[in-house]
Amino acid sequence: MLTAFATLLAFTASAVTATEAHAATGTTYYVDSRTGSDSNDGTNPGDAWKTLAKVDAASLRPGDTIAFQGGETWTGGLTITSSGTAAAPITVTSYGTGRAIIAGQDTVQAAVTLADVHDVHLTGLEVTNGLNQAAPTSVNYRGIYVVAQDTGNMPGIVVSNNYVHDIDGAGGSDIGQGGIVVGVRGNTTPTWFSDLQITGNEVAHVNAYGISTFTTWCADCDIYSTETGIPTSEVSATRQPYTNPLIANNYVHSVTGGGITPEYADNAVVENNTVDMAASNRLVTTGGGNVGIWWQGTDNILVQYNTVLRTAVNDLNPDATDDMAFDADMGSTGSTVQYNYSDSNSGGFFMCLISATDITLRYNISQSDHFRPFSIWSGCSGFRGYNNTVWSTTTTVPRNNGSGGTTQQGIEAMVRDAAPYNNVLFDNIFYNPSNAPYQCGSSCFNGPDSSMDYSHNLYWDGSAASTVVPANDPAPVVADPQLSSPGDAAMPTGALTTAQLQQTLAGYASASGSAARNAGVSASTAPPSDLFGTPVPAGAPDLGAWQHPVTATASTTLGTGSGSIADITDGDPTTSWASADSPAFPGTVTVNYGEARTMDAVTLVTAFGQGQGATSVDVQTWNGSGWTTQVSSHSLTWRQNTAAAEWLRIPLPAPVTTTGVRLVIHSANLTWGHLAVYELRPTFGAAASSGLGVLSGTVTGDLVNDTGTGSWASQNSPKLPGAVQIDPGAEQTVSSVTLAAAFGQGQGPTSVSIEANPGGVWQQVLAPTTVTWNTSSSTVETRSLTLTTPVTATQFRIVVNSANLTWGHVALNQITLQ
Secondary structure, eight states: OHHHHHHHTOOOOSOOOGGGHHHHHOOEEEEOTTTOOTTSOOSSGGGOBOOHHHHHHOOOOTTOEEEEETTOEEESOEEEOOOOOSSSOEEEEEESSSOEEEEOTTSSSEEEEEESOOSEEEESEEEEEOSOTTSOOSSOOEEEEEEEESOOEEEOOEEESOEEEEEOOOSSOOTTOEEEEEEEEOSSSOOEEESOEEESOEEEEESSEEEEEEESOBSSOTTHHHHHOOOGGGSOSSBOOEESOEEESOEEEEESSOSEEOBSEETOEEESOEEESTTOSOSSOOSSOOOSEEEBSOBSOEEESOEEEOTTSSSOOTTOOOOEEEEEOTTOEEEEEESOEEESOSSEEEEEOTTOEEEEEESOEEESOOBOSEEEOTTOEEEEEESOEEEOOOOOEEEEOSSSOEEEEOBSOSEEEOSOSSOEEESOEEEOTTOOOSSOOTTSTTOOOOOOEEESOEEESSOTTTOOOOTTOSSOEESOOOBSSTTOOOOOOSOOOHHHHHHHTGGGOBOTTOTTTTOSOOOTTOOSBOTTSOBOOSSSOOSSSOOOOOOOEEEESSOOSEEOGGGGGSSOTTOOEEOOSSOOSSEEEEEEEEEEEEEEEEEEEESSHHHHOEEEEEEEEEOSSSEEEEEEEEEOOOOOOSSSOEEEEEEEEEEEEEEEEEEEEEEEOOTTSOOEESEEEEEOOOEEEESSOOSBSOIIIIISSSSOOOOEEOOSSOOSSEEEEEEOSSOEEEEEEEEEESSHHHHOEEEEEEEEESSSSOEEEEEEEEOOOOOOSSSOEEEEEEEEEEEEESEEEEEEEEEOOTTSSOEESEEEEO
């Protein structure tokens, strides 16, 4: 047994200096509560230490291990105050059979504490700190508590494969209390945890949170003291977030607060966790509910392949908020939420709270979630929800009525969006058998709203005659999506691997004749694949979280000098094909799909375009028996000659459904004797939204339809400045933006600035610029705004700083990115 354990804990290093010799080998100290003695040296199982006090007093060095005898119990608290190094962390674990048990028994605030340490691994323990789960306590206890105060960067903390359970507390939702808690205190030295890992743990039966992080370095966060109990005087005016934490493969269930909550944790990854019955078994009502997985004050979090079940199923909030599966909360920006599964959560699927910005919610499945599948609160902006499958229910759940009783709560609204802040739902499947509205009316809790933009979603309640459709979706699909066995996903127990999650949700695949196939608009921020790992194709994608496989093959008559012609369809703009030297024009580059694909534009991607880019092309599509020219002799002007890829869009005169697309290349820049193509990517449509509300028309249907027909008008008395956001079907290199308006002197913008998002951070690419309109008639005028330098980005915002408001609103007929 000793040999096997020593092998398990061995550390290796490629080079060891004299000062690192101890760290490379380390010493294992054994602890046995039955046969050990604190007078022993502890260096072998037969000479083990006995008590937690002995371990607490030990001066551990890098590479050392504390090993507790599996199956035995220690009552009280364990505190580690020694640090390791990245090459030689200190490890606290179990040995022998089973896990060692550290039982606080409410005698200590935390059963296990790592205090002001770095590079410590805590793994393979059973931790508990409770006496009576059925009754609230005046103290909120913790299981594992990792804390640092005024110590700077604290890297290398790993909390893995522990079983943390039966943690007493007040029975509400107090942040910073619960099963596994990582916290930063103080305000004199910026302090944070870098590369924190919380993985493979089971956390259960906790009268507070499951897993959470917090920090006082949160830039005067306005509700922080109320949430944590930390005095306002300790909260720093400076923001210093955790960096790169990983919370993965954990199973959190039956907690009274949130399941998993990383706060002020930048570039966090939260994946492959299962959270079941968060915010359930509440012992007290403290105001507000809670959420399965939520985050606050974070930048660029990635939340993926998680399962959240039955949040607040048996102790529901009287104020009908929260109780959701997922929540991008206050002060968060750049959240990506993808490939998750949500089931039977009493408050709904996804919530975005005030001051959360730029959220991407894609390729998730919501099954039988209640109340509001989407709850988008005032101040949440830049929300993009696409390719989600929301399979709703007519089943009701009991909700606390605030007077000691319950009411049966069904689906109040499929979507609640409280104010116009550039939010849009497109390419989703909504199964809505209760016929709940997509905009809350006057009877909606918290009052009416009508601000969400919609485009190209599928809506179904079982009958085409009764299906509810939002009025501002310009291209709704009303049809049975023909999924194989939707709504039948079995509730799992334990954290699922990606493969297990995909197998669980296999019933959401669409049949070959489904109206969901090839019916969506292209997303410039689309991921490489869907929830099931199938590549997302160019052109119109399927609706919902499941994409059927599409195979693209490419060929050319221009020969190959380097790369492969297959590289132009691989979805990777860093790989390329180059023709043979001195190619003979005209020549063709052809992509065949083997099935009908819908497109309304073709995007050509090339680096060093001034040296090797095509300069004149025809665009052809296959009509079943021959090639039809859609665009003839289109001139391409490449604006740069660098390794950065340019994306030039060639619009077709009208959408076309075809099995193939061909470029006939008439001329090219041949500085090096050849031409090159990095991607040939058909697209269909674009997504757009308004931060100015809608009085008439639709943003996607009228402003970005390439037809010049139709018009959009903002709500009356719009709040300026406000923006219209456009997500083109693919990344695009833009040098100018053209605005078209009728009655410009009465309703046209008079000052406009432009912002672009080239990779996660919005930047102004055109300073406020005056726009002057000559007429106030039905004649449509155009105004082109030239950017200082061309910019390649996935998203653009046209910010209206001021406007003619003769009739109380702003109006435009078209916005064109060029």
